Amino acid sequence: MTSACLTDAQLARLRDSAPGEAPAELAQHLATCERCQSRALFGAARPAGGKREAPKMPSLKRSLLLGALVGFLVELVLVGAAVMN
Numbered sequence: 035m036t037s038a039c040l041t042d043a044q045l046a047r048l049r050d051s052a053p054g055e056a057p058a059e060l061a062q063h064l065a066t067c068e069r070c071q072s073r074a075l076f077g078a079a080r081p082a083g084g085k086r087e088a089p090k091m092p093s094l095k096r097s098l099l100l101g102a103l104v105g106f107l108v109e110l111v112l113v114g115a116a117v118m119n
């Protein structure tokens with residue numbers, strides 16, 4: 035098990051991976067870690083000068099997106115685990 039949070043590079047790798055090709059360890063961590071989920075959604079490094087509307091509360095749209103992402107990742111992990119066993 036990985037206990038440390040994902041790096042920016044790992045998050046980018048997850049997002050760029052095709053379904054089924056994402057590293058299972060990374061996907062598994064993301065599926066269980068709220069912090070990394072929001073980082074994956076909103077970006078880890080926020081541009082310093084480009085601050086516009088930064089809602090504190092996630093909008094409904096983003097909540098749905100997050101739910102879809104997590105569901106997708108959980109499925110990814112399950113499929114990956116099935117393939118490896």
Ligand SMILES: [Zn+2]
Nearest residue numbers: 039040067070
């Ligand atoms: Zn994390």
